[in-house]
Amino acid sequence: MFFHIRKALTDIRENRFLNTVTLFTISLCVLNVCAFCLLYINVQDMFDNWKKGLRVMVYLTPELTDARRQEMTSQLKDMKDVQAVRFISKTQALALMKERMPRQTSLLENLRENPLPDAFEVTLTPQVHSPGKMESLAKTIESLAGVSDVEYGRPWIERFSRFFNLFKLAGYGLGAIFFMATIFITANTIRLILYTRREEMQIMRLVGATDSFINMPYYLEGIIQGGVGGLVGIGLLYGVFSLMGDQFRETLSAEMVKIRFLPLSICILMVCGSMATGLLSAFFSLKQFMKR
Amino acid sequence: MVTTTEKSAIIRMFHVHKRYNTKQALADITLDIHKNEFLFIGGPSGAGKSTLLKLLYLAEPVSSGQILVDGMNLSRIPRGRIPFLRRKFGVIFQDYKLIPTRTVYENVAIVLEACGQSRGVVEKKVRNMLRVVGMEDRLKAYPPGLSGGEQQRIAVARAVVGDPDIILADEPTGSLDDESAHVIFELLARFYLRGATVVVATHDRSLIGSAIGRVVHLREGRLDSGSES
Ligand SMILES: Nc1ncnc2c1ncn2[C@@H]1O[C@H](COP(=O)(O)OP(=O)(O)OP(=O)(O)O)[C@@H](O)[C@H]1O
Ligand SMILES: [Mg+2]
Numbered sequence: 001m002f003f004h005i006r007k008a009l010t011d012i013r014e015n016r017f018l019n020t021v022t023l024f025t026i027s028l029c030v031l032n033v034c035a036f037c038l039l040y041i042n043v044q045d046m047f048d049n050w051k052k053g054l055r056v057m058v059y060l061t062p063e064l065t066d067a068r069r070q071e072m073t074s075q076l077k078d079m080k081d082v083q084a085v086r087f088i089s090k091t092q093a094l095a096l097m098k099e100r101m102p103r104q105t106s107l108l109e110n111l112r113e114n115p116l117p118d119a120f121e122v123t124l125t126p127q128v129h130s131p132g133k134m135e136s137l138a139k140t141i142e143s144l145a146g147v148s149d150v151e152y153g154r155p156w157i158e159r160f161s162r163f164f165n166l167f168k169l170a171g172y173g174l175g176a177i178f179f180m181a182t183i184f185i186t187a188n189t190i191r192l193i194l195y196t197r198r199e200e201m202q203i204m205r206l207v208g209a210t211d212s213f214i215n216m217p218y219y220l221e222g223i224i225q226g227g228v229g230g231l232v233g234i235g236l237l238y239g240v241f242s243l244m245g246d247q248f249r250e251t252l253s254a255e256m257v258k259i260r261f262l263p264l265s266i267c268i269l270m271v272c273g274s275m276a277t278g279l280l281s282a283f284f285s286l287k288q289f290m291k292r
Numbered sequence: 293m294v295t296t297t298e299k300s301a302i303i304r305m306f307h308v309h310k311r312y313n314t315k316q317a318l319a320d321i322t323l324d325i326h327k328n329e330f331l332f333i334g335g336p337s338g339a340g341k342s343t344l345l346k347l348l349y350l351a352e353p354v355s356s357g358q359i360l361v362d363g364m365n366l367s368r369i370p371r372g373r374i375p376f377l378r379r380k381f382g383v384i385f386q387d388y389k390l391i392p393t394r395t396v397y398e399n400v401a402i403v404l405e406a407c408g409q410s411r412g413v414v415e416k417k418v419r420n421m422l423r424v425v426g427m428e429d430r431l432k433a434y435p436p437g438l439s440g441g442e443q444q445r446i447a448v449a450r451a452v453v454g455d456p457d458i459i460l461a462d463e464p465t466g467s468l469d470d471e472s473a474h475v476i477f478e479l480l481a482r483f484y485l486r487g488a489t490v491v492v493a494t495h496d497r498s499l500i501g502s503a504i505g506r507v508v509h510l511r512e513g514r515l516d517s518g519s520e521s
Binding site for chain 1: 349372375376378379381383385389390391392393394402403405407411450454
């Protein structure tokens with residue numbers, strides 16, 4: 001095995017130019033696919049976060065009795081698609097507000113009377129994201145006695161979700177295209193190298209080398225190229241990510257999401273995939289080459 | 293007598309014909325080569341000597357007829373077994389067939405590496421064989437930088453380094469002076485004495501004159517009747 005690895009490395013060194021070009025191509029493809037993944041997981045994060053926050057604020061009329069409030073709590077809890085109900089008193093709401101806007105504390109402090117209403121925060125089950133359902137739910141709640149106002153979710157989440165599915169589909173398509181492009185380019189490089197090695201391969205065959213012995217270095221070459229290309233691609237992306245990431249994080253972290261890099265497992269998966277692609281390329285070019 | 297011949301024949305050819313497109317290179321060759329025999333195949337240029345050897349190590353397929361090597365029928369041998377058949381042979385090619393982009397050392401070592409021998413063993417055997425042919429100081433040279441005779445000696449070293457059962461030598465001394473030719477022949481004789489079968493194809497009459505073994509002659513693709521001596 002060491003023998004084959006050594007031979008593969010020598011081979012790569014001897015065809016420096018071609019291999020550099022291939023490596024570069026593989027890196028770019030991996031870079032593209034990974035960049036897409038990066039975007040995907042972060043958007044997914046954001047989306048999940050929003051969905052988690054899918055809730056209906058039910059503002060109550062000021063003259064509500066405690067008994068009626070208790071009753072309402074159970075009424076709301078019994079509704080379909082409701083996950084949790086939390087009562088937020090106006091005092092709590094004001095405290096929360098003060099906390100969220102520290103600069104306006106003095107202003108809030110000077111209020112003679114708390115202008116905020118009591119409210120229920122109704123959290124919906126994550127399955128509810130059709131706008132129709134939400135609307136009817138809001139209507140039902142509004143019709144309850146003692147409710148002054150209902151504020152509910154953003155129908156654009158729905159639209160966004162549809163767009164996001166499209167985005168996912170485009171991602172798969174893009175991935176497939178890059179995958180094929182990589183195979184095509186790598187296979188071509190290996191084939192070019194094979195042409196320069198025709199005589200050598202023929203002679204090896206005549207002195208009793210098996211096809212697998214002859215082909216092994218080229219398989220390894222494919223794997224090495226794929227592996228190194230994958231690493232370089234991810235490395236480049238990480239470089240770009242850390243350079244640009246800071247700015248992005250500033251503008252985006254307001255939206256309650258932390259921008260993160262691809263998790264290690266995905267990076268490893270990408271490198272493995274890229275190695276498999278290299279192997280597959282070697283396989284194709286050898287198959288075509290040996291046929292003649 | 294016939295039965296003893298059959299028993300000891302390592303190569304048997306029955307009515308073998310070989311055509312290249314329209315050119316009939318070999319016609320109706322029936323020939324037994326015995327185990328541990330030193331056989332010369334003589335004949336003028338173009339008689340079909342190289343072609344005969346090529347059929348044996350499967351560089352070319354026969355057009356018709358049968359060849360048995362060590363009891364195996366060459367036309368029935370599965371593709372995957374061909375490399376193992378070829379390892380029975382050590383071939384000195386008429387055109388050397390050295391890999392121009394590999395060093396002298398690598399060219400010889402490849403035979404052993406292909407059989408999966410360990411690095412240490414390969415190194416020992418290769419160095420030893422290159423010393424025998426007088427090329428031990430050119431290990432790192434590349435074949436295009438060597439003279440014809442030097443290349444031929446490398447080709448000889450590669451053919452015998454794996455200690456094959458059968459040595460097929462196609463004009464093994466074609467580019468060599470008498471002195472070097474003598475060294476090569478002594479080397480072939482040594483393997484012969486150790487039990488190998490040696491087949492030498494040559495049009496050099498002086499070589500045949502000094503032959504230690506049987507001689508057959510080819511003429512225009514046919515075995516000359518009465519050429520056996
Ligand atoms: N690949 C080929 N295609 C077509 N014709 C061929 C091929 N190889 C050999 N021949 C022809 O077959 C005949 C026998 O060739 P071969 O090489 O066996 O002769 P030879 O006895 O080895 O000659 P020499 O002593 O010059 O090496 C020649 O006429 C040659 O032209
Ligand atoms: Mg010849």
